[in-house]
Amino acid sequence: MKSLNLSRLAFALYLLIFFTYLMGPLLVMSLTAFNSPSFPSASPWECFTFEWFSVLWHDNHIREGIYYSVIIGIGTVVLSVSMGLAASIVLTQIWPRFRSAFYTMIIAPILIPGVVIGISTLVFWDRVGRLLGAGEGSALNGFFHNGLFLTILGQSSFIASYAMLVFVARLQRFDPGLTEAALDLGATHTQAFRKILLPFMRPAIASASVLAFLASFENYNTTTFTIVDYKTLTTVLAQKVRLGIDPSISALAFSIITLTVLAALAVEAFRRHSANRLAARLRGGAAGRLLSGFFRGNVPAVLLVLLSMAVIVTAGVAQRYDPTQCKVAVQAAKKAEIQRRIKALQESRKARESAAPATPAPKAPNANSGAFGNVFAPNNLPGAPGASQTAPAQESPSQKPGNGAFGNVFAPGNLSGASDAPDAAPDSPPARPDNGSGFGNVFDPNNLSGVSGGN
């Protein structure tokens, strides 16, 4: 029994690690979308803000990228879904001897690196253009070097394989007898296709289209070669991320995550709804007509409504909310912090010059009063043993530029007065000026020197 509990615990730990790995980065990124520093970071928390969403909204590159991404997505859906459907029908009818070879050929594009697909598309259509005598500047030349055209072709070549996999799964359950019956009753082949096969395949076509659109929308490896002088959302993003990152990208990611969650909930809610209705019909009751019937026994639907309301309320609040005051306070705190550190540096230098190890230094002005002051820091208690002697030197390592609004109230260095550490004074390093990243150093191990290194 004990070993069973242990293995269960180990499995729970494993699940925790797995989902932390999967979700942790996305959660941290979502948090950074609401924090005010212009480098995306979740700690220290400065000001809660919506400004990155408005930066995102007014970013013309991203808007343009989304516009072209949608155009390419639609083109890719049309082309790849029809090619995938055709290939899956051919696969079910092909002579068995050729079947595995044919399957290998239509599955191969999934496995070809996207970079290779992009390059080969670019090279091939460049050559086709030249073969057709499209010289520089002619209309035909422009066509074969058009980024949208090339990207749709390049993406379709492997997205069609994804679509094909969806169709093959559905086609396995199709009864060809239905088509034969329709033909016997005098339908033409086209009619049989349109009236029998197509309705049967409709759910698969819908899911393949969604899959194809999303795959096209988020493709980067192929697109970056074939897009030439256009841009899509992914290429714009890649450029932004490489040149320098800012939280408006986090804001975009957060929006996409929210939309994904909403869509997943909506799908799940309607699935549950139709299942419930089916169950009700089997029981013989009439249910599912009224709105209340929609929510009964349907957790995703309730969550969906709650989440949508939360989004709407947040958007409304965002219109009114103004973090300026908080930002001013943070600015002031930062400025005061820098001033204080300069002072502390001077003090510690003075103390080092004048104080021999044994002579007690005059009680140093406490340099560590952050935005919240240091009311509770032990150094303010004159009775603390050894405090007056070591305070200036002990304070200096914890004085880093860029401590946020939290100051160093919680830094363990503030507790240094409690420990008796006469030798620490000359050895302790001066404040490091290279640390001005604005992230505060609340967790910097140097802050702990008073506790651990002092003796």
Add this chain to the structure above:
Amino acid sequence: MKRKIIFADFFRTNGVLMGSILIALVGFWLVFLVILPQISMLDYSFRFNLPPAQQGGPRDVYTLSNYQHLLYGSDATHQTYNTIDLMVFLRTIVAAILVTIFDMILCYPLAYFLGQSRGSGFVRLLVVLLIIPYWINEILRAFALRIIFGDAGMINEVLMFLHLTREPIDFIRQDVALYAGLGYAYILLMLFPMYNVIESLDRNQIEAARDMGASWPRIHRRIVIPHAKPGIASGCTMVFMLSAGALAAPQILGGPSSLWFTQLVYQWFNNSLNWQQGAAYAIVLLVSTIIIVLTFMRIFKVSMGDIGK
């Protein structure tokens, strides 16, 4: 559907119009989007990088120089090897294999758990949770990891808080971020194929084995893994091919000096404008990854038909 049909039968079954449309679509896909582009890239890789005026002229002949460049660099005497590019190539392949193994080990227990415990609300929740990161853009996922692995990122702060390190560790320069990012980007492509095959495994087999006194490792080795082999192979193939061919993650998470092989290809194309050289590098990447995948498939005795199921 398992009737032997030949070409005429195909048109009899589908009608002339529908049959031609089907053939045309499949033909367009395979010939114009897959086969001919690959052939023309292969052809390109054997040519000199000539200005447009000389193309098709007397100097436009086949050459191996693009491949020689990968081996020997620009050294015309072929005395010294092009160690920089070759090392990048080797590292790309080795790292892609390691990433694949890492993902496989990490995913197997979860795939087994999801596949064998059916129906409960907790499992449904886990599946939904898994799908969400799957639809987030690859670039945004790499971006998320970059925030976390940065100098002042979450991980460094936690490490320093726990006294494990005094200075922030440069994860980006050490390539830790890159490997974590590659594993992160494609982990679900490992999980879902495994999950699909394990789900189809009859539970009674496991219970029978347990009744007969088999230990857990033995059950997995003799029953679950042999059954799940097509799914594992499928997942491994996809993760390996995609991480060897990844471009976004290395560009965003790679250190300044480290290059992924695809980045070399990218540079030849977009910075040096030497398409022929880039095509040669791309061919080398394609051929070597295919050879590696086929070798592993031969070793573990899985067929191509298992991929994508």
